[in-house]
Amino acid sequence: MEYGLPYLKKKLAQKSLRVSMRYQYYEMKNHINDFSSMIPSDFRWLAYSLGWCAKAVDSIADRIVFDGFDNDDFQIGSIFNLNNPDILPDSSVLSSLISSCSFIYIGRGDDGYPFMQVIDGGNATGTIDTTNNLLTEGYAVLERDDHKKPTLEAYFRPFQTDYYVNGKLDESLTLVHSAPYPLLVPIINRPDARRPFGRSRISRTCMDVTQAVLRTFRRMDVSAEFYSFPQKYVLGLSDKAIKGFDKPKATISSFLAFGNDEDGNKPTMGQFQQQSMTPYVEELKAFASVFAGETNLTIDDLGFSTANPQNYDAIRASHEQLRLAARKSQRTFGVGFINAGYLAACVRDDVTYDRRAFANTKPVWAPIFEPDAAALGALGDAILKINQAVPDFVGSKAVHRMTGLESDND
Structure with missing residues (x-):
């Protein structure tokens, strides 16, 4: 069943605002x-930024490194190698973690070879x-003008892609192909039955905590004025002395002198208790703990030093939940990359392949945590013992996946 282009345009308009908001948090804009009425108006113009949301995304994106395909019977890895393999997978992974889902658009170049974007x-x-995380129909804005108005759009259907220039169908650009699915492949982060297009790494909790921390920064700035220059008071000044009193000079002065009045009375001077910044620092640590728990990070990752682990095992243990989250994302991203390769192979060979023919093709990933020298030694001993018990059980491919090392003999 096709819903049509107007439906997809309306759907994109509803979703794009949420995606834009998460990009603002990622870009710290x-x-x-x-909502506080106690903040002086002179301080409301102050702008602050916080990189915790970017840290939450990059902490996983930097560890998910696509390393090609195994059992690649249809040579889809060569298509990726000719389409910026150092940029395309990383860009799609990063965008998926921010917006929950990114898309790989497949077209056909002038030479007939498929390109990916x-x-x-x-x-x-x-x-x-x-059932296979492929689209039944799709819509994408490929180009926008300086005012963010779409100038080139594409409507994706099985066996055909229609292009619209300034809102009008351009039949000269229509692409007829052999792929049985639209040439727009979703790369999804953590999909489930309720949210088939996945979930963003920047959750509502992350955004709420970020807002709370930024408000704390503003309150700290206001309090810093009183912390730097404690408030002083003078009792018993005459009306004449009050009129000539220089408040700015008295604020920054370390010594104030007042004489007796005509009746021999002298004013009483004092100072209010100095403002402390400690409560704000503790509040920031509390917010950091909440944010770290939400994103599987540690307090050290967010800038509050505790006990920095020095070896591979300690680092991996402190980020165990982060490793599990990265492994989960790898599984869903791998399905998207295989789907993109499958449709690109249909375009390249001009053949309508069955998706089941690619069932044995598996994505390969670099290790989430690269082992240090000590860990390599322990791993080498373990591999030796395993191969002694079961000859040739662990080969060069398995070693590469565990360590990231490549053999000179390959």
Whole structure:
């Protein structure tokens, strides 16, 4: 069943605002939602930024490194190698972690060879077949003008892609191909039955905590004024002395002199208790603990030093939940990369392949945590013992996946 282009445009308009908001948090361009009436107006113009959301995304994105395909009977790895293999997978992974889903757009170049391009979740959408995570139809904005108005759009269907220039169908650009699915492949982060297009790494909790921390920064700035220059008071000044009193000079002065009045009375001077910054620091640590728990990071990752682990095992143990989250994301990203290679192979060979023919093709990933020298020694002993018990059980491919090392004999 096809819903049509108007439906997909409306769907993209609804989703693009959420994607744009998460990109603002990732790029640290979000505004402070300040609801306090106690902040002086002179301080409301102050802008702050916080990189915790970017840290939450990059901590996984930097560890998920696509390393090709195994059992690649249809040579789809060669298609990726000719389409910026150092940029395409990393860009799609990063965009998926931010917006929950990115898309790989497949086209056919002038030489007839397929090309691939990453489109973020704010510029593409579609209806998905949850049995294989391929779209049944799709829509993407490929180009926009300086005012963000779409100038080149594409409507993706099985065996055909229609292009719209300035809102009008351009039949000269229509691409007829052999792929049985639309040439727009979703790369999804952590999909489930309720959210087939996945979930963003920047959750609502991450955004709420970020807002709370930014408001704390603003309150710290206000309090810092009183911390730097403690408030002083004078009792018993005459009206004449009050009129000539220089408040700015008295604020920064370390010595104030007052004489007796005509009746021989002298004023009483004092100082309010100095403002402390300690409560704000403790509040920031509390927010950091909440954010770390939400994103599987540690307090050290967010800038609060505790006991920095020095070896591979300690680092891996402190980030065990992060490793599990990265491994989960690898599984869903791998399905997307195989789907993209499958459709690109259909375009390249001009053959309508069955998706089941690619069932044995597996994505290969670099190790999430690269072992240090001590860990390599322990791993080498373990591999030796395993191969002694079961000859040739662990080969060069398995060693490469565990360590990231490549053999000179390959």
